[in-house]
Amino acid sequence: MTRTPFAPDRFWFGGDYNPEQWPREVWAQDVELMQRAGVNTATIGVFSWALLEPEEGRYDLGWLDDVVELLHAGGIGVVLATPTASPPPWFTAAHPDALPVLADGTRLWHGSRDTYCVCAPAYREASRSIARVLAERYGDHPALRAWHVHNEYGTYCWCDHVAAAFRVWLEDRYGTLDALNAAWWTTFWSQHYESWEQVVPPRATQYLHNPTQSVDFRRFFSDEMLDAYREQRAEIRAAGSSAPITTNFMLPTWNHLEQWSWSAELDVPSVDHYLDTTGPDGEAHVAYGSDLTRSWADGGPWLLMEQSMSSISTGGRITFKDPARAVRNSLGYVARGAQSSLFFQWRASAGGSEAWHGAMVPHAGADSATFRAVCELGSVLDSIAEVTRPPADGRLTSSEIAVWWHAEGWWALENRSLPSDHLTYPDAVRSVHRAAWHAGLEVDFTRPGADLSDYRVLLVPSMFALDDAAVRSLEEFVAGGGHVVVWPFSGIADENLHVVTGGYPGRLRDLVGLRVEHLAPLAADESVVLDDGSTGTVWSELVQPDDATVLRRYRGGDLDGSPAVTRAARGTGTVTYVSTHLDLTATRALLEDVAAAAGVAPVVADRPASVEVVRRRGAEHDYLFVLNHGERAACVTGPGVDLVAGGRTDDGVTVAAGGYLVLREDEDATWDVTTTG
Numbered sequence: 235m236t237r238t239p240f241a242p243d244r245f246w247f248g249g250d251y252n253p254e255q256w257p258r259e260v261w262a263q264d265v266e267l268m269q270r271a272g273v274n275t276a277t278i279g280v281f282s283w284a285l286l287e288p289e290e291g292r293y294d295l296g297w298l299d300d301v302v303e304l305l306h307a308g309g310i311g312v313v314l315a316t317p318t319a320s321p322p323p324w325f326t327a328a329h330p331d332a333l334p335v336l337a338d339g340t341r342l343w344h345g346s347r348d349t350y351c352v353c354a355p356a357y358r359e360a361s362r363s364i365a366r367v368l369a370e371r372y373g374d375h376p377a378l379r380a381w382h383v384h385n386e387y388g389t390y391c392w393c394d395h396v397a398a399a400f401r402v403w404l405e406d407r408y409g410t411l412d413a414l415n416a417a418w419w420t421t422f423w424s425q426h427y428e429s430w431e432q433v434v435p436p437r438a439t440q441y442l443h444n445p446t447q448s449v450d451f452r453r454f455f456s457d458e459m460l461d462a463y464r465e466q467r468a469e470i471r472a473a474g475s476s477a478p479i480t481t482n483f484m485l486p487t488w489n490h491l492e493q494w495s496w497s498a499e500l501d502v503p504s505v506d507h508y509l510d511t512t513g514p515d516g517e518a519h520v521a522y523g524s525d526l527t528r529s530w531a532d533g534g535p536w537l538l539m540e541q542s543m544s545s546i547s548t549g550g551r552i553t554f555k556d557p558a559r560a561v562r563n564s565l566g567y568v569a570r571g572a573q574s575s576l577f578f579q580w581r582a583s584a585g586g587s588e589a590w591h592g593a594m595v596p597h598a599g600a601d602s603a604t605f606r607a608v609c610e611l612g613s614v615l616d617s618i619a620e621v622t623r624p625p626a627d628g629r630l631t632s633s634e635i636a637v638w639w640h641a642e643g644w645w646a647l648e649n650r651s652l653p654s655d656h657l658t659y660p661d662a663v664r665s666v667h668r669a670a671w672h673a674g675l676e677v678d679f680t681r682p683g684a685d686l687s688d689y690r691v692l693l694v695p696s697m698f699a700l701d702d703a704a705v706r707s708l709e710e711f712v713a714g715g716g717h718v719v720v721w722p723f724s725g726i727a728d729e730n731l732h733v734v735t736g737g738y739p740g741r742l743r744d745l746v747g748l749r750v751e752h753l754a755p756l757a758a759d760e761s762v763v764l765d766d767g768s769t770g771t772v773w774s775e776l777v778q779p780d781d782a783t784v785l786r787r788y789r790g791g792d793l794d795g796s797p798a799v800t801r802a803a804r805g806t807g808t809v810t811y812v813s814t815h816l817d818l819t820a821t822r823a824l825l826e827d828v829a830a831a832a833g834v835a836p837v838v839a840d841r842p843a844s845v846e847v848v849r850r851r852g853a854e855h856d857y858l859f860v861l862n863h864g865e866r867a868a869c870v871t872g873p874g875v876d877l878v879a880g881g882r883t884d885d886g887v888t889v890a891a892g893g894y895l896v897l898r899e900d901e902d903a904t905w906d907v908t909t910t911g
């Protein structure tokens with residue numbers, strides 16, 4: 235697919251705007267406040283289907299025309315959504331077969347959002363129609379910045395429409411029933427299929443599901459939702475609209491889409507990101523979401539479609555987000571490639587299911603610390619507009635460390651028939667990324683099997699199943715002098731989730747230079763100690779080195795004295811194997827050690843722990859973002875220009891506690907970052 239160019243010359247600032255919830259006099263106030271805050275982008279129509287098409291085939295676009303014209307007259311661009319995440323009541327009444335069905339057979343009712351089955355023909359047809367109508371009406375409107383197709387694809391269904399589509403997908407993947415039976419290992423538990431009609435989605439069943447069937451269902455559903463996206467995209471293009479098209483992924487908890495194949499079909503990947511903790515780890519979480527999305531964007535710019543200005547979701551409770559943090563975190567996304575700072579939502583709803591979600595204009599109104607922070611952010615984004623211009627090679631960082639990421643890795647570890655429920659893919663990946671973040675090392679994520687020539691270090695956290703292409707690329711990377719770190723339960727199985735026998739990790743045994751004979755996963759409250767005093771949780775195993783050297787041993791317990799961390803020399807490269815979930819300090823030290831051996835340095839050496847420093851590459855200059863997450867002021871000294879306050883930084887500038895700096899760097903600048911006070 236040829237991507238429509240995406241090259242805004244300023245940061246998109248604004249968010250989801252739902253004027254239909256308010257009387258028209260509020261609309262005029264909204265535009266006035268948006269202008270005051272420097273908002274330049276409003277995402278409209280995300281959940282407007284019932285008002286845009288009040289009955290089948292009867293459209294009422296007059297109010298949306300007025301909104302678009304009002305925004306346009308106010309100098310505010312529009313990201314126009316197709317509203318297909320929430321079909322209207324008439325649709326449900328006419329097509330009850332298009333309501334989603336849970337794995338246990340319960341058919342859901344209308345009354346929330348996302349009450350549709352993506353495989354239902356009536357839903358697909360209705361989605362194409364509303365996309366076509368909107369594209370014909372607004373496709374060449376000068377206010378249109380981009381299309382936002384749907385919202386957070388990810389609604390599963392287990393109905394008969396889904397079963398039929400699943401069979402078609404399986405026939406395409408396997409060709410024959412024999413191949414399917416072999417891949418699904420159906421000789422076990424009398425699951426052998428004699429006809430395609432016998433195959434069903436992994437619906438609620440008596441005991442454990444077939445793991446390959448479950449992962450295939452996730453693969454299928456991602457592909458099916460991608461088809462639905464493509465259909466809407468085709469309608470938009472057929473109507474002649476040339477604006478960039480995207481759909482918003484959801485992080486961190488959703489894993490319904492295989493983001494690499496999806497991103498290849500988007501003009502620009504976009505993501506909704508909500509912090510999962512109020513604590514300092516939330517700062518590392520900003521980096522995680524950003525590094526992932528930039529990687530899905532091939533290292534280039536991406537859109538932060540939603541975040542929250544003033545709240546953090548913490549297990550059934552909303553916690554107020556400090557306005558200074560909201561600004562700092564927004565710059566954290568930008569530092570790592572975001573081309574926007576967009577929020578859910580502009581004005582806090584007074585009713586409905588999300589009235590208590592944070593907003594740019596809170597219930598208190600514009601006379602609030604939150605809105606003042608919105609204005610500050612708008613002004614900062616304006617001051618740093620030059621940062622948006624990408625370098626000629628399109629790569630916004632110079633990371634030489636890659637982390638393997640794949641949705642299938644996550645899906646594979648969700649099976650409940652594995653040796654431990656405590657080993658989760660998000661935790662495995664997050665712990666590695668978090669350690670790199672603390673070490674100040676830049677990382678990208680990359681797809682197993684993809685070209686690794688930009689990298690010197692590859693990190694492989696718990697990637698259970700590997701196909702031939704992935705194994706080959708790993709071998710070639712190491713043969714070329716690359717340094718690899720492998721965490722437990724990686725390379726155990728092939729792409730059908732079949733264990734490669736003869737000792738774990740069967741697919742990587744020669745590369746890691748060892749053989750694991752038996753696994754010893756730990757209980758939730760158990761830990762192991764290594765001979766350097768570091769601790770491991772979640773996992774342990776009996777490692778028998780072949781030609782790998784032992785770096786650390788287990789101390790005490792059943793594995794006393796046996797190897798815990800090993801390293802195999804491979805030409806000029808190395809392969810380090812970590813057999814447990816090491817604590818943060820030990821993981822960080824390990825990464826620093828491997829990075830140093832590979833000649834990879836952090837962005838700034840010896841910076842205070844609470845000060846994050848990120849470099850974003852630009853067209854003519856590089857830019858340094860300094861984010862002070864700590865409670866003490868910091869001082870930054872080096873050759874550059876402070877883009878926000880103005881003036882040179884050679885003699886040092888202060889970053890207040892909780893504050894930030896954005897600097898245009900002189901060529902080959904080096905920086906000194908310390909805390910003061």
Ligand code: GLA
Pocket residue numbers: 385386484506540578588591
């Ligand atoms: C998601 C949705 C929004 C809103 C926010 C906040 O990201 O896209 O519509 O529901 O979450 O909960």
